[in-house]
Amino acid sequence: MQGTDLLLQRPVCAQPGDRRTRTTDPIVTGTTVLGLKFNGGVMLAADTLGSYGSLARFMFMERIKKIGNHTVIGGSGEMSDFQHITKTLEGLVREDYCIDDGFVLTPKEMFSYLNRVLYNRRSRFDPLWNDIVVIGWDHTKQSSFLGLLDKVGTAYEDNYVATGYGNYMSLPLLRAGWRPDLTKEEARALLEKAMVVLFFRDARTINRIQIGTVTASGVEVTAPFELDTTGQWNSGENAIRDDEFNNS
Amino acid sequence: MSSIGTGYDLSCTTFSPDGRVFQVEYATKAVDNSGTAIGLRVRDGVVLGVEKLILSKMLVEGSNRRVLTVDENIGVAFAGLSADARMLVKRCRTEASGYRDFYGSPIPTHVLSDRISGYVQAHTLYAHLRPFGCALLIAGYDAKGPQLFAVEPSGLSWGFYGCAIGKGKQACKTEIEKLRLSAMTCREAIVEVARIIQLAHDDSKEKTYELDLSWVCDESNHMHQAVPAALKAEAIAKAKQAVEEAMGE
Numbered sequence: 171m172q173g174t175d176l177l178l179q180r181p182v183c184a185q186p187g188d189r190r191t192r193t194t195d196p197i198v199t200g201t202t203v204l205g206l207k208f209n210g211g212v213m214l215a216a217d218t219l220g221s222y223g224s225l226a227r228f229m230f231m232e233r234i235k236k237i238g239n240h241t242v243i244g245g246s247g248e249m250s251d252f253q254h255i256t257k258t259l260e261g262l263v264r265e266d267y268c269i270d271d272g273f274v275l276t277p278k279e280m281f282s283y284l285n286r287v288l289y290n291r292r293s294r295f296d297p298l299w300n301d302i303v304v305i306g307w308d309h310t311k312q313s314s315f316l317g318l319l320d321k322v323g324t325a326y327e328d329n330y331v332a333t334g335y336g337n338y339m340s341l342p343l344l345r346a347g348w349r350p351d352l353t354k355e356e357a358r359a360l361l362e363k364a365m366v367v368l369f370f371r372d373a374r375t376i377n378r379i380q381i382g383t384v385t386a387s388g389v390e391v392t393a394p395f396e397l398d399t400t401g402q403w404n405s406g407e408n409a410i411r412d413d414e415f416n417n418s
Numbered sequence: 419m420s421s422i423g424t425g426y427d428l429s430c431t432t433f434s435p436d437g438r439v440f441q442v443e444y445a446t447k448a449v450d451n452s453g454t455a456i457g458l459r460v461r462d463g464v465v466l467g468v469e470k471l472i473l474s475k476m477l478v479e480g481s482n483r484r485v486l487t488v489d490e491n492i493g494v495a496f497a498g499l500s501a502d503a504r505m506l507v508k509r510c511r512t513e514a515s516g517y518r519d520f521y522g523s524p525i526p527t528h529v530l531s532d533r534i535s536g537y538v539q540a541h542t543l544y545a546h547l548r549p550f551g552c553a554l555l556i557a558g559y560d561a562k563g564p565q566l567f568a569v570e571p572s573g574l575s576w577g578f579y580g581c582a583i584g585k586g587k588q589a590c591k592t593e594i595e596k597l598r599l600s601a602m603t604c605r606e607a608i609v610e611v612a613r614i615i616q617l618a619h620d621d622s623k624e625k626t627y628e629l630d631l632s633w634v635c636d637e638s639n640h641m642h643q644a645v646p647a648a649l650k651a652e653a654i655a656k657a658k659q660a661v662e663e664a665m666g667e
Contacts, residue, residue, distance in 0.1 A: 261515060268487040268511055270644070 196248035196299045198222055200233045201374045202336035203244035204364055205303040205316050206344055207329045208357035211385030212305040212314040215361040216244045217369075218394045219376045226376060234382045236389045238263040241277040241306035242382035243284075246333040247321060248299035255284065255298060277306025277315040277384075281325065289323025297321050301333035307384045314384070335372040340364035354383065366397055429545040441549060442542050445571035448551035449498035453627065454584035454618055455484065456611055457495060457555040458594070459566040460602040463635020464557035465645075466495040467611035469586070469619055470628045485632045485644070489514035491524055491559050493632050493642035497584035498552030498571070506550055510534055527558030531567035531575045539573025553583045557632075559640040586618030593617060604635040608645055612657035617664075629654060 198220045205214040220228030233252070234244045237259045245252030259280060266274050275283075281304045291297050302319045318324075318331040330344035347360040358381060369377045377399050382391040426432050427440030434440060453469040468484035485495045488510040496503035513533045517525035534554065542549045549571045556567040568583060569575040579599045582590035593614045602610070608631060619627055631650050634642040645653070 257519065261519075264490060264515070265511075267490060270487055 194297070194299075196251075198228065198231075198249045199374070200231060200246045200249055200252070201372055202332060202334045202340065202368055203233065203246050203301070203303045204336050204340055204344065204361055205244070205305055205318070205331040206348070206352075206357050206361055207314055207316050208352040208354050209350065210314075211307065211354065211383060212316045213354070213357050213361060213381060213383045214242060214244045214303050214305050215365055215379055215381045216246070217365065217375050217377070217379045219374070219378070220249050221374045224374075226374075229376060229378065230394060232380070234380045234391055236382070236391050237280065238266070238275065239388055240274070240309060240384065241280055241304065242384055242389055242391060243280075243305075244303040244382065246301045251298040251300050252302070255287075255300065255302070258287075259284070274309075276308045276310060277304055278308060278317075280304060280306070281315070281317045281319065281327075285319055285323060285325040288319055288321060292322050303331055303333065305382065305384050307386055307388075309386070312386065336364070336368060339367050339371050343367065354385075358383075362397060366399055366402055369397065369399055370403060430542050430547070430549060431545045439542065439572075442572045445498075445549040445551045446553075449553045449571065449583060450585065450587070452497045452499075452552075452584050453484070454582060454586040454590055454615060455495040455497045455555055456582045456590055456594070456614060457557055457566045457568070457578065457580070458597075458599060458602075458607045458611055459557075459564050459579045460599050460604055460607045462564070463559060463604040463607075463633055463638070463640075464564045464566050465604055465607040465611050465631070465633045465635075466493060466555055466557050467608075467615055467632075468495050468497075468630040469584070469615045470630050472626050472628055479628060483630060485630045487642050488530070488556075489518070489524055489558075490641050491634060492527060492530060493557050493634055495555040495557070495630070495632070496552050499550075500552070502550045503552035503554065506534065506538070506552065506554060509537055510554075510556075524560065526560045526562065527556060527565035527567060528562075528577065530558070531556050531569060531577075535569050535573045535575040538569060538571065542571075542573060555581060555583060557634055557642070559634045559642075564635070582614075582618075586615075586620075589618040590614050604633050604637060605649070608633065608649065608653040609656045609660075612653045613660050616657050616661045 200220060203214060203216040216233040218231050219226055220231035235256045236242050262275060288298055299321050304317045306315045308315055317327040330348055332341045343364045365379050369375050377397040378394045379397060380392055380394050426434035430439060430441045453471045455468040458465045466485050470484050485493055486507045487493050494507050513530055514525045538550050541547050554569045558565050566578045567575050568578055568581045580594035597610060612629060631645045633645050
């Protein structure tokens with residue numbers, strides 16, 4: 171019968187009247203993750219808050235994870251699903267280490283793998299409720315990688331990405347500030363500025379963030395640190411309000 | 419010590435009149451016919467070395483590895499039927515990965531050794547399954563420090579400071595007993611491993627061999643890895659020199 175697991179004789183996707191509901195209602199969530207390419211590498215930023223609805227519950231939540239020596243992922247959405255994803259990917263990296271044949275999963279391969287997992291789960295009406303940013307350095311191609319995956323299984327790569335509110339508040343800032351020859355310090359400053367804007371406008375953030383960077387020399391994820399947000403209430407407004415924007 | 423178990427040796431489910439399971443003993447013979455593997459547990463880690471007999475000049479160096487990694491901090495060297503050993507190592511990896519998933523920390527070496535022994539022993543219970551024709555040397559570095567265990571086809575396992583399995587195990591064990599392992603470092607141990615294997619190897623009878631050398635120690639950050647190429651080459655050179663000097667005396 172179509173849509174039935176042949177071995178176990180049970181439906182593989184939600185049926186009408188199915189009283190079981192899977193993850194369609196996230197409980198502990200993370201907000202925006204931002205990603206930005208610079209000359210020689212790629213960086214991502216996320217705050218360290220796990221929100222319980224409107225309660226700022228878990229203030230030291232790690233939403234940025236180093237996976238292997240060349241990749242970092244950042245997750246927004248349901249944190250338990252993100253932790254499951256992290257565990258799975260770390261398992262893949264460990265397999266690579268055990269087999270020790272000189273082949274190591276590149277960031278793009280991890281990206282592709284995650285994409286397949288996410289799409290499959292959504293097709294079974296049992297999604298992993300996450301939007302994930304994957305950054306890394308491809309040591310076989312000597313180039314940086316930045317991609318976004320969402321909970322329905324969309325996957326795309328770009329020079330700057332954002333999840334959630336970041337799409338509205340931060341992406342215009344990243345677009346305006348990005349150049350192909352952006353330095354690492356400039357990229358960090360741009361990301362921090364975007365995170366400050368988000369702190370003031372997204373009601374589910376805190377000002378403690380982490381920044382993950384990947385370059386040819388490896389991965390670095392900072393410890394959580396606090397953004398200085400004093401007197402910057404207008405930060406977003408001033409960033410956008412410039413001639414280029416007004417003349418369009 | 420070998421005896422013919424005519425009539426009592428056809429399956430694992432038969433004991434002989436003197437209480438032996440011949441199938442398991444025959445499995446151990448498979449181990450005794452293969453290239454030697456040694457493990458040394460020293461002060462700051464464990465070193466594993468295997469005498470990989472080269473069956474053909476056409477073989478690419480580094481193929482058919484005899485030391486495999488099970489988890490970040492555990493490695494396994496084996497003697498006996500390689501194919502059997504690889505399946506056992508696969509099982510080791512599953513156990514290690516499952517333990518991590520469940521308990522959130524790396525599997526302690528003695529726990530892995532216990533689990534694999536149980537798995538090996540289970541294959542000595544049925545007529546429709548044959549025992550594993552291989553023995554494992556499990557080397558790990560966990561909260562208790564460096565550990566070395568040997569698992570044999572019967573499912574017995576022991577913790578060792580120094581152990582040898584395979585063809586030259588008697589000669590190697592004699593040499594190992596002369597060493598003061600608790601005072602040694604891994605850098606010294608890799609030379610000893612290379613030397614002992616070289617001693618046990620009979621050039622006239624056997625073909626040439628390739629040495630598979632690995633360690634898990636303070637220097638490797640408690641990760642199991644192949645000994646770095648430069649160190650390995652140095653150890654082999656020193657070992658050859660030591661053996662030649664000993665022969666010259």
